[in-house]
Amino acid sequence: MFDDFTPFDLTVDGAAGERVPIHGVRGGSGPPVLLLHGFPQTHAMWHPVAVELARTHTVVATDLRGYGASGRPDSGPDHAAYSFRAMAADQVEVMTRLGFDRFAVAGHDRGARVTHRMLLDHPERVTRAALLDILPTAYMYDHVDKASATAYYHWFLFIQPADVPERLIGGDPIGYLHTLLGGWGSGLDAHPAEALAGYERAFADPAARHAMLEDYRAGASIDLEHDAADEAAGHRIAAPTLVLWGGRGVVGANAENPLHVWRRLARDPSMVTGREIGEAGHFLVDERPAETAAELARFLRDREAASVTQSGTCDVRP
Numbered sequence: 001m002f003d004d005f006t007p008f009d010l011t012v013d014g015a016a017g018e019r020v021p022i023h024g025v026r027g028g029s030g031p032p033v034l035l036l037h038g039f040p041q042t043h044a045m046w047h048p049v050a051v052e053l054a055r056t057h058t059v060v061a062t063d064l065r066g067y068g069a070s071g072r073p074d075s076g077p078d079h080a081a082y083s084f085r086a087m088a089a090d091q092v093e094v095m096t097r098l099g100f101d102r103f104a105v106a107g108h109d110r111g112a113r114v115t116h117r118m119l120l121d122h123p124e125r126v127t128r129a130a131l132l133d134i135l136p137t138a139y140m141y142d143h144v145d146k147a148s149a150t151a152y153y154h155w156f157l158f159i160q161p162a163d164v165p166e167r168l169i170g171g172d173p174i175g176y177l178h179t180l181l182g183g184w185g186s187g188l189d190a191h192p193a194e195a196l197a198g199y200e201r202a203f204a205d206p207a208a209r210h211a212m213l214e215d216y217r218a219g220a221s222i223d224l225e226h227d228a229a230d231e232a233a234g235h236r237i238a239a240p241t242l243v244l245w246g247g248r249g250v251v252g253a254n255a256e257n258p259l260h261v262w263r264r265l266a267r268d269p270s271m272v273t274g275r276e277i278g279e280a281g282h283f284l285v286d287e288r289p290a291e292t293a294a295e296l297a298r299f300l301r302d303r304e305a306a307s308v309t310q311s312g313t314c315d316v317r318p
Contacts, residue, residue, distance in 0.1 A: 024060055026058065029057075036114050037068075039180075042198055045283075065090055066211030084218070092118065092122050105129050113134060151184065185248030186287055
């Protein structure tokens with residue numbers, strides 16, 4: 001799927017001393033942009049968008065720890081090994097090892113939550129960011145109602161103690177995977193066959209499924225602690241941020257406009273822009289790859305042009 005990209009595997013140092021292999025691909029040339037996938041996918045979801053962005057950018061797309069071909073470290077009792085902080089640190093080290101001190105980043109689903117954490121933990125590294133089809137984790141837990149609990153039922157299933165959800169999902173893992181990929185306003189046929197086969201290979205591995213659930217357990221525990229600490233300290237998103245969401249997805253059905261929610265978390269609300277992607281559901285990258293790629297390319301191009309105008313140089317090159 002990434003014929004003109006170069007695959008790589010880099011082992012990064014985790015905060016708890018764990019060594020975690022991170023798999024990814026790199027292609028194109030120009031200002032660097034990192035692409036982060038969500039649940040239950042891998043970097044393959046970015047294929048059509050990555051190829052388009054690689055015309056003008058150096059594109060790096062990786063598998064998050066616990067997903068795809070990346071490592072699956074032991075989670076520990078507090079699930080910290082699968083916190084968004086740990087995942088963000090992985091990706092920052094990957095970009096450092098590839099020679100990029102500063103870079104743009106775009107994330108979908110869980111990858112967007114990693115991006116949000118990266119914006120807070122590593123503001124000096126991120127030049128601009130795109131958050132695709134999510135609302136902030138703390139916001140979602142603080143605004144649970146019947147509609148959101150029904151749509152996000154998996155959040156509450158996955159956070160149950162191991163190995164209750166693991167055993168339940170293990171009864172028909174591929175069948176269950178298909179219900180996820182064909183849900184949230186999208187259809188299973190939105191996913192290219194080659195990408196779907198990769199998701200199935202990963203989800204067939206019990207260790208991979210456990211790691212993905214640990215991601216959600218961290219999201220309901222240590223990640224909320226990190227978010228609360230940032231809120232108390234007054235930390236805000238400082239980089240220009242693009243917010244995109246699918247009109248048929250859960251985010252699109254939210255009672256409050258997603259832009260209003262994200263602007264409250266920004267140092268300068270005017271730096272947060274975005275819009276709904278028409279008829280797409282949650283998997284908007286898969287359903288509307290050309291439209292999504294065009295929005296990302298426009299955002300990157302406009303921000304890079306603004307940087308040149310203000311400073312005389314583009315601040316996203318390594």
